[in-house]
Amino acid sequence: MAKLVFLGRLADLAGAAECEVAPGTLEAILAGLPVELAVALLDEKVRIARNGELLINPGSIMVAAGDEIAFLPPVSGG
Numbered sequence: 001m002a003k004l005v006f007l008g009r010l011a012d013l014a015g016a017a018e019c020e021v022a023p024g025t026l027e028a029i030l031a032g033l034p035v036e037l038a039v040a041l042l043d044e045k046v047r048i049a050r051n052g053e054l055l056i057n058p059g060s061i062m063v064a065a066g067d068e069i070a071f072l073p074p075v076s077g078g
Contacts, residue, residue, distance in 0.1 A: 046072065
């Protein structure tokens with residue numbers, strides 16, 4: 001299994017900070033999520049990291065067993 005990690009408001013949308021998924025393409029994994037969550041994760045402002053390394057072009061990555069994919073929403077502060 002692979003692990004998806006949701007940070008910030010994305011965890012609220014997902015209903016949990018993380019979940020386990022079967023390995024496969026990121027596209028196929030996102031297709032298996034609730035539509036509202038998948039759309040939020042595909043926002044161009046959301047950064048994606050695999051095993052702690054930010055991905056420049058995550059469009060066609062293959063998620064392997066043991067991978068951790070983190071979704072980082074834009075940070076707002078004050």
